Amino acid sequence: MTKVFIIKFSIFILFSFILSTVSAFAQVDVEKMAKNFNIYLAFPEKHFQLKDGKYSGGTSPQDFANVSIEKIVIKDLNGDGLDDAVLVTVGNYGGSGGFYELTALLSTSSGLVQTNSIVLGDRINIKKIQVHSPEAHSPPELGLIKQNFEILIYMLKHKPNDPACCPTEPTMECFTIHKNKLIPCKEAPEPPVVKKPALYLYPIKNQEVEVEINPKGKVLKTIPEYREKWKVYVTKNGKINGKYNYLFYETTLNAPIPEYQRGWVVSHKELSRWFDVTLTKFGLNKREIRDFKAYWLNELPQFPYYEIRPLDTQFVEENLTIKINPKPATVIRVILHFKGTDTPSKLEEPAIITNVRKGFTAVEWGGILENSPNSDIKPQAKYSFLAQDTGVVVLRAIDLREHKLSIKLSSNGCTDKKALKSIVKKLEGINSQVPHYEITLIREKPDRCKALISEGTTIVYDLKEEFGINTKLPYTVTVKNPIYPLITDEPYFQFFPKKELKPKPVEEDMSLKEHLIKATVRAIEMEIKRYETSQQRDKEDKIDRLRNEIEKFNKMKPEDYILGYPNGAESSMEMFTYGPLMPPIHRQVEAIIEEPLKIGSILKLTTMTKSGPFYHIAGINENIDIAKELKQGRYRMKLYLVYKREYFGFIQNYYVYIAEVEKQ
Structure with a gap:
């Protein structure tokens, strides 16, 4: 017995040693590969073949370059168990500039794959790099709900009066990996929010019921108040504590929503009828369907079509765990993922197994909304500052009075209302009698005309006629577009001359x-x-x-x-x-x-x-x-x-x- 134990223990020690050795070699190997990688840098928009972390060369003055790795951190950046590399490089391309860039090299089965590269600045001072997993605490100044790994860069940048050589402003910037792309943390999509999971309880007799929710995410809101568990009294017809029809909560999810291939494409005008038919198949009764429609038909007004996919049972059970005591005999959980679209697509419809209610029954419905002004999953915003760009318009000026909205924006001569799309969202106001509206203006058509207007162009909207706001009653308004108030003098460049000057004859030379x-x-x-x-x-x-x-x-x-x-x-x-x-x-x-x-x-x-x-x-x-x-x-x-x-x-x-x- 003792010999067998010794042999097993020896094998365990040897196996552990091999694992640790392999892990150490893997880390050294990633660092070595990173230092000899054919790296792409954004500022010169070129590849440089590094050798021992450096590159020096160029066959002509315009090709001259000195590139080196300033700092490197080897760590798993995406939770796949493989070591990746975070690099900060510095490049000199002639002159006195030293341009610092951040990039990442991700380990795959075929080797390292580079993300994009982000310019951090010229002649800055990089102090340190830290990589935080989603479970670690973010620096409080970020104020983020974390879903991804964070790459924190601590550095000195230039104050307005600092000489180019010597930055003195302590700065921390946060970046993350999203879909294998390096982006600032604040531009990362927010964690998905499961909206209004409504949990109905139907015991076979009037009794007390305990409910524990344990989602993999952050609980944002509950009704009634949730403290470690709900302990409620429920009647046979489902009335909770004498006043609630269901228990309510909303929560973020740490896990991204799977890209399900099956679902339905439903036009907006058909949503109500579709809910009646499909939710019945899932096993919801008339009251539950009525509550579902009252909420979601108000949340889905923006797109002509919606792709609707049900979250599978395994994902729901793993990420939205619920414990009910006493244990129900029948549990029906319907969580749908909604994605708005302007054009219909084709999806293979999933099979629905209709649940038959027997004994104590618990029913839950909820949803996740994507790709809408009401969305909880917010893609990285695309902005339109120049007239030829599309996206959320960066305004030059704004004026709101007498039920009219006046905006000034950049124009090449062909910017008008037809080039813009307005999204109006009605929200809860300062009280029940005063609704609030959020307005977002998006440039859909680029202005590629040639008559650039230096002072921009002004467009005026009537809030009632064009945004559907009842201006005869009190209301409040927010315009969500960013505003960049152009001025004539800037510290590093001049936007516009104070007056247009025409050429005058110059001595012919x-x-x-x-x-x-x-x-x-x-x-x-x-x-x-x-x-x-x-x-x-x-x-x-x-x-x-x-x-x-x-x-x-x-x-x-x-x-x-x-x-x-x-x-x-x-x-x-x-x-x-x-x-x-x-x-x-x-x-x-x-x-x-x-x-x-x-x-x-x-x-x-x-x-x-x-x-x-x-x-x-x-x-x-x-x-x-x-x-x-x-x-x-x-x-x-x-x-x-x-x-x-x-x-x-x-x-x-x-x-x-x-x-x-x-x-x-």
Whole structure:
């Protein structure tokens, strides 16, 4: 007996040692693979083959890059039991910038797969990375209901007056993995909410009943009040404590809803009849169906069709556990998942087994609503700031008075009410006599016209005629759209000139014009190379446009080239568009030269911050002796901005021609 025990114990120890060794090797292997991964970075939109966590190379100035892993954390990021990698990289692509990005490498059966990459900032200071599982407590400042793993980045960012080298603002940012994509925690879909599970009890005699609910999530609301359990007195006809027809609760779920393939597609106008027929098949009686319809027909007003799928019994039992004492002889639980859609799809109908009520019976119904303004599952919002973008409109101004809503928004000349969709949601108001309405405006049609209106366009809605609000009675209103009040002066860029300036005759300088044309051609060539190595879906369209532009400038004669606005003022188009600038914008700047200037390199300016401006050299006056005149030191320069690069936000990023240089 002792020998058998010793042998078994020895095998257990050996097996444990092997497991721990394999686990340790797996972790080392993931880190090694991560440090030698062909990584994609968002800022230059390129892949870099890392070797021992670093990359250095480039065959031309515009391809130059130094990339390294600043910090790495090996940990399971999605709960699949496999080690993954969180990386913060830093990249230098010419000039003094150091761009930090966050990405994740997820372990799969075929190796590591990269998520997207998110730019954290320029010349920031990364302090530490922490990964929290859904069970761990979030930092209180996040205020989140957690469903996913959290990646917390602690760093120093720039205060408004910080020099570019030295950020001092302590910052914590939270990211998570959703559908294998890295997103900010606050943009993650909220946990699904099971709405109004109504639990009916029908004992065979009047008696006390104890009910315990133990959902895998957070209970949001109960009626009557729930304290560890419900202990209620129930009559044979189902009356609870003499006043309730059912026990009520709402709860979040930690688990995502399974993607069921079977269900029904029902038009909105057919919902009432469909509920009568289908809920009867599930075993609900007339009173229960009436209560169900009274709630859900009010919750499902937005879409012409709904995909309706029943949650399977196993998922319901595992995630919405209920214990009832005494134990019912019959339990009927119907939890439906609703998803609104504009067009009907095809689903295979599931088989329904009708429950026959015998003895003490418990009946529960509830639902989960997705893809609606009333939804509990909220997809990441898509916003429309520029007129050519679709999504929730970012307004420029708003005015609400005399039962009319006036909004100002960006326009390229073809923005009107037909381009927008309004969603109006009626909610409980400040009291039962005063209803409250939430209004959300969505741009459905992009405005691709060419007559951009710098001041935006104004649209006026009549609340009664267009939103169906009874303005003869008291009401309150909330407009849910974000508002970005544009101003004329910003710390890093100018949105619009204070007044539009027309070009005035500029002294004809055919030599300068010729060089500006050549610099523009060179800028377009560098942009084509940049897009060729990018991962943008529309890169081929952009490359075709660039090739057409380069052909135009190659054929252009100096006398056809227009020199710019007086005093370097740019047109209102400059904020929203990118591409060749003609007339070009000229500026006086102070630059610091630390190494020889090259085509494609970035000028280091005394005014440069983490938000730019970034000036890529596309040409230098041939009369300037770079080797002799442009040694280390400070210089005052006259620049011509010949091409605006596509870049995130409104940060100034240009190709420039250096026309004049003066040593400071």
